Amino acid sequence: MKEYDYLIVGSGIFGATFARLKSREGKKCLVIDKRAHLGGNLHCESVEGINVHKYGPHIFHTSSKQVWDFVNSIVEFNRFTNCPLARYKDELYNLPFNMNTFRQMWGVRTPEEARTIIERQKQDALSEMEGKGHTGPENLEEQAKLLVGNDIFEKLIKGYTEKQWGRRCSDLPPFIIKRLPVRLTYDNNYFNDKWQGIPAGGYNRLIDGLLEGVETRTGADFFEDRDYWCGLAETIVFSGKIDEFYGYRFGKLLYRSLRFEEEVWNCPNLQGNAVVNYTDREIPYTRIIEHKHFEMSGNEVYDNPKTVISKEYPSEWTEGMEPYYPVNDEANNSLYARYKNLADREKNVIFGGRLAEYKYYDMAPIVERLLNGEYEKQI
Ligand code: UDP
Numbered sequence: 001m002k003e004y005d006y007l008i009v010g011s012g013i014f015g016a017t018f019a020r021l022k023s024r025e026g027k028k029c030l031v032i033d034k035r036a037h038l039g040g041n042l043h044c045e046s047v048e049g050i051n052v053h054k055y056g057p058h059i060f061h062t063s064s065k066q067v068w069d070f071v072n073s074i075v076e077f078n079r080f081t082n083c084p085l086a087r088y089k090d091e092l093y094n095l096p097f098n099m100n101t102f103r104q105m106w107g108v109r110t111p112e113e114a115r116t117i118i119e120r121q122k123q124d125a126l127s128e129m130e131g132k133g134h135t136g137p138e139n140l141e142e143q144a145k146l147l148v149g150n151d152i153f154e155k156l157i158k159g160y161t162e163k164q165w166g167r168r169c170s171d172l173p174p175f176i177i178k179r180l181p182v183r184l185t186y187d188n189n190y191f192n193d194k195w196q197g198i199p200a201g202g203y204n205r206l207i208d209g210l211l212e213g214v215e216t217r218t219g220a221d222f223f224e225d226r227d228y229w230c231g232l233a234e235t236i237v238f239s240g241k242i243d244e245f246y247g248y249r250f251g252k253l254l255y256r257s258l259r260f261e262e263e264v265w266n267c268p269n270l271q272g273n274a275v276v277n278y279t280d281r282e283i284p285y286t287r288i289i290e291h292k293h294f295e296m297s298g299n300e301v302y303d304n305p306k307t308v309i310s311k312e313y314p315s316e317w318t319e320g321m322e323p324y325y326p327v328n329d330e331a332n333n334s335l336y337a338r339y340k341n342l343a344d345r346e347k348n349v350i351f352g353g354r355l356a357e358y359k360y361y362d363m364a365p366i367v368e369r370l371l372n373g374e375y376e377k378q379i
Pocket residue numbers: 086095156157158160161164176177179180277279
């Protein structure tokens with residue numbers, strides 16, 4: 001008998017939720033994280049009394065009542081609604097693509113006027129695609145033009161996407177852009193989900209709540225002494241990079257990384273919104289996050305005379321950087337499939353989360369899969 005039932009490697013939303021569910025079933029869990037703090041990329045740090053999302057903005061959103069009730073049983077959520085803006089040169093647009101965007105882009109006022117323009121541009125996109133002999137959208141550029149037409153593609157998608165992914169839109173998979181809603185209503189809510197919000201008091205409360213009563217160790221690197229860690233538990237629950245788990249034996253999977261430039265400003269309200277995307281190619285960052293807006297609404301933002309912003313710079317991942325996004329193109333997906341093949345044959349290892357499953361997950365689907373016991377089926 002080993003000391004623990006589960007050794008959970010990584011304390012992000014996957015690891016912390018796994019630990020919560022299993023420890024409530026009476027299993028003995030140890031959660032380790034190589035960073036000096038828990039929470040993975042959800043981790044926030046208080047700067048000037050403002051919770052700063054150190055690893056990029058996180059907004060919890062779901063249509064699953066089961067998931068929403070579960071996270072709210074850990075911590076109360078506020079009513080933050082994500083309504084990002086897009087800045088293209090001197091122009092400012094609402095996102096996601098909705099009647100406000102179309103009015104700003106073309107001066108149209110009614111859904112019919114907008115639909116007419118989009119339909120015309122879709123037809124052009126279709127002819128262009130067929131001209132290339134493609135029967136359906138084969139890449140992000142074709143998909144985007146089919147969804148919203150060329151004008152929006154050129155101003156609001158192309159530059160942003162090429163900065164974020166470091167690849168041409170014609171070399172990226174179509175599914176990435178399908179995350180974004182397109183609406184013929186004046187609705188700036190970025191998500192279609194029934195519920196969204198930020199944990200009251202910040203994400204650290206969610207992680208601390210999930211891990212309450214669970215043994216944790218920070219600054220603990222699994223790969224530094226793999227045998228020792230594996231010797232501690234019956235089952236290893238791994239949420240790190242799957243290629244690293246297998247010593248990169250088939251080669252390295254590609255990831256996108258991010259770098260944040262944080263600034264404290266001596267003014268209470270710099271951009272009036274949590275998220276402003278910079279969609280032109282010339283500006284090197286993709287977005288500016290003004291953190292106070294996640295937790296302070298209306299004129300509450302003036303209660304604190306200062307504000308903290310982060311400029312987000314995407315880059316290719318290299319050793320020593322944080323991996324954020326899997327690059328789910330064909331080459332990397334098939335490389336992942338080879339690692340997954342090995343993973344499927346493991347008797348006492350469970351793989352879960354963005355890095356271990358090499359999948360562009362949001363937070364809620366991970367929680368949903370865990371609540372439904374999906375990961376137990378792995379072993
Ligand atoms: N996107 C875009 N323009 C924007 C925002 C997003 O073209 O102003 C595209 C971009 O390709 C991005 C994808 O939509 O990768 C998905 O965006 P989302 O906001 O879901 O990305 P995340 O919040 O996960 O970074």
